[in-house]
Amino acid sequence: MTPLVVSIVAAIASVVLLLVVLELIRSRRLRERYALLWLATGAVLLVLSAWRSGLNTIAGWVGVTGYPPAVLFAVATLFILLVLLDYSTVISKLSDQNTLLAQRLALLEQRLSERASR
């Protein structure tokens, strides 16, 4: 059975995560598209923290009967993996775009300086 303390702490942590992410979006430091997974993480963890009987049931399904809060760790880890994977693809795309911009800029500057020296 999950100790009540664990549920409370986990719930508070989830709420804090959600609030931090929302504030980052509000102050334009985080774009909605990249925040969606974080919000999903916070929401799922909040639900699992608050719904104690549900957490115990799910723990039973995956054979973690000794310490149900382990499921919280597992879910959080899984979501973090997803976020990292998502960000890896985003970084890859940004790299490609960056390369293209660098090349176009260099070629543009070359054209300008050639024109200036005519």
Place this chain on the structure above:
Amino acid sequence: MVEGVHQLERAAAGDPRLTGVRRIAIVPAYNEEECIARVIDEIRAFDRELEIVVVDDGSRDRTAAVAEAQGAHVVRLPFNLGIGGAVQTGFRYAFEHGFKLAVRIDGDGQHDPSQLGLLLEPVLAGEADIVVGSRFLSKNGYQSSRPRRAGITILANVISLLVGRRVTDPTSGFQALNRHAIALFAADYPHDIPEVEAVLLLHKHKLRMAEVQVEMRERAGGRSSIGALFAVYYMVKVLLALFVGLFRKNVTPLEE
């Protein structure tokens, strides 16, 4: 709210209020080589003095070449930014080149340039800073597919609630803007399904928005860039952006 009244009044190309007013049509286009030439011709048919800038959003086909051949100004983005980024590029162009009026006509042929008079009327009359052509102010014409309409209705209701006025077509990009609106969007324009968040943005900057009834056409060529599954994803993103956007601080519009 200036709906209804102006359905019958429309500005025309020879309108004295347009004399000497530099105006431009912003035409975002992504892989629209099939119909971009016709869009440009239709805009010219409405008003010869309306300049045209086609913003090529990283097309892989000959959209830019075709547009250049038709004599339009063309801005080629180095890669695809999406409609928000492309249209904002057009607004920046309009602002930097000192245009006083701008209209947006999408390069896919959905917007009918012959109806620009309806859009321009409230702006020229000084009653609105931006006019949006709504498909749903009254109930006729091409209404778009059912699931899409359901999504648009939800967004319309949410937006209407947030700005305290009746908004019927928050996703319509068929718009006419004056200098204030151009300056705002050049500085700050949302990225995905920008038209919806833009309504909230206008409200926060106290710019006046009006809707007029228009008819839109089916896409003339090319494919829609939004599939069914993505629509749900975009809805979630837009709703999130709307609610958070309520609490944001304003970005300063570009200054003269």
